[in-house]
Amino acid sequence: MVTVDQVLGSLKKVVDPELHKDIVSMGMIKDLSINGDRVAFTLELTTPACPFNSDIERDVRNAIENLGVKDLELKVAARVMEGRAISMDELLPGVKNIIAVASGKGGVGKTTVSVNLALALAKAGAKVGLLDADIYGPSVPLMLGLKSSPEVVNNKIQPPEIEGIKVISMGFFYERSQQAGIYRGPIVSGIVKQFLTDVNWENLDYLIIDLPPGTGDAPLTLAQTIPITGILIVTTPQEVAMNVAVKALGMFNKLNVPIVGVVENMSYMRCPNCSEEVYLFGKGGGRKISEQYGIPFIGEIPLHPQIMEGSDTGRPVVISEPDSVQAHAFSKAAKVIAGRVSIIAAEMREQGQDDGRNDSGSGKQNGM
Numbered sequence: 001m002v003t004v005d006q007v008l009g010s011l012k013k014v015v016d017p018e019l020h021k022d023i024v025s026m027g028m029i030k031d032l033s034i035n036g037d038r039v040a041f042t043l044e045l046t047t048p049a050c051p052f053n054s055d056i057e058r059d060v061r062n063a064i065e066n067l068g069v070k071d072l073e074l075k076v077a078a079r080v081m082e083g084r085a086i087s088m089d090e091l092l093p094g095v096k097n098i099i100a101v102a103s104g105k106g107g108v109g110k111t112t113v114s115v116n117l118a119l120a121l122a123k124a125g126a127k128v129g130l131l132d133a134d135i136y137g138p139s140v141p142l143m144l145g146l147k148s149s150p151e152v153v154n155n156k157i158q159p160p161e162i163e164g165i166k167v168i169s170m171g172f173f174y175e176r177s178q179q180a181g182i183y184r185g186p187i188v189s190g191i192v193k194q195f196l197t198d199v200n201w202e203n204l205d206y207l208i209i210d211l212p213p214g215t216g217d218a219p220l221t222l223a224q225t226i227p228i229t230g231i232l233i234v235t236t237p238q239e240v241a242m243n244v245a246v247k248a249l250g251m252f253n254k255l256n257v258p259i260v261g262v263v264e265n266m267s268y269m270r271c272p273n274c275s276e277e278v279y280l281f282g283k284g285g286g287r288k289i290s291e292q293y294g295i296p297f298i299g300e301i302p303l304h305p306q307i308m309e310g311s312d313t314g315r316p317v318v319i320s321e322p323d324s325v326q327a328h329a330f331s332k333a334a335k336v337i338a339g340r341v342s343i344i345a346a347e348m349r350e351q352g353q354d355d356g357r358n359d360s361g362s363g364k365q366n367g368m
């Protein structure tokens with residue numbers, strides 16, 4: 001028979017490959033009980049989309065087996081860590097992490113990435129919301145094939161749901177607003193803040209915000225005034241070639257908001273005849289500039305006709321062709337992003353603890 005100390009001692013040797021801390025100190029072991037020869041506990045992972053979940057589970061099983069325990073009842077669960085300053089809790093109490101998606105200019109696939117990323121995270125089991133902050137050119141509803149007039153219940157807008165994600169977009173209101181004239185001359189950040197406060201998001205692990213395109217006033221102001229966990233930057237090899245990506249990275253990197261990483265969209269084409277990957281605009285540009293700025297590189301998404309078709313017909317590839325190479329590229333990126341967000345959340349927590357409390361002290365965001 002083993003003791004609790006022995007079990008915890010052995011589990012302490014299992015280290016989360018991303019957070020570089022042992023799983024016992026991270027509080028990932030819950031409800032440990034020992035009953036005769038039977039050891040039971042829950043392993044609580046930091047995100048259902050963690051790329052290392054199966055590695056950690058394997059290491060845990062090995063650690064217990066090494067103690068000579070044959071009868072292990074292991075439950076694996078995931079509870080996404082919160083990565084936002086506590087001062088924002090009153091604003092969106094149920095939202096754990098906000099990921100803002102930005103780009104240097106329009107047309108690089110920011111919305112396509114936001115939509116497929118949201119769907120991939122939801123498929124992995126996370127609770128996900130998608131906020132279309134592109135107020136003047138909202139394309140999220142079209143990409144999701146979602147036509148809706150959100151209801152208002154108890155003064156809260158109910159976000160329409162599709163494929164397990166909650167969505168809000170100015171696109172849902174344009175027809176109505178043109179009739180009623182309510183939203184004429186809107187100030188972008190005012191509307192986006194309203195989308196944060198007046199929408200009934202309930203509990204979310206990740207709220208993805210598709211920021212307005214470019215590095216103009218609107219995206220930069222939003223990135224600074226919304227309680228963001230981190231910014232994800234979408235770029236393309238063409239942008240890299242034209243130095244737009246460098247400018248954008250430099251600008252977003254200067255904001256006092258953590259950067260989740262860089263996704264390179266339309267990186268390469270797979271030759272239909274020989275399956276060779278063709279890098280039309282050169283290979284490795286996105287990775288190179290991410291290194292230059294010390295920002296993690298998330299991955300490459302291929303240029304693929306199905307991705308465009310999926311966006312244009314309201315059936316994104318992650319749903320319409322889940323087993324395709326292009327869908328896998330998004331799912332893989334989603335996992336890397338979820339892992340990065342866990343790291344940022346853990347860092348924010350630590351900073352909060354260092355400061356004694358977590359509000360203004362984290363310095364990650366300003367109030368709204």
Ligand SMILES: Nc1ncnc2c1ncn2[C@@H]1O[C@H](COP(=O)(O)OP(=O)(O)O)[C@@H](O)[C@H]1O
Pocket residue numbers: 103105106107108109110111112113139213265266301302303304305307308309311312
């Ligand atoms: N990886 C890709 N392969 C093929 N077409 C893509 C890809 N990413 C985006 N597109 C297409 O490029 C166009 C611009 O994408 P969009 O997501 O609207 O960009 P943004 O939001 O940055 O303006 C759309 O027609 C979309 O379908």
Ligand SMILES: [Mg+2]
Pocket residue numbers: 110111112134139213
């Ligand atoms: Mg867009």
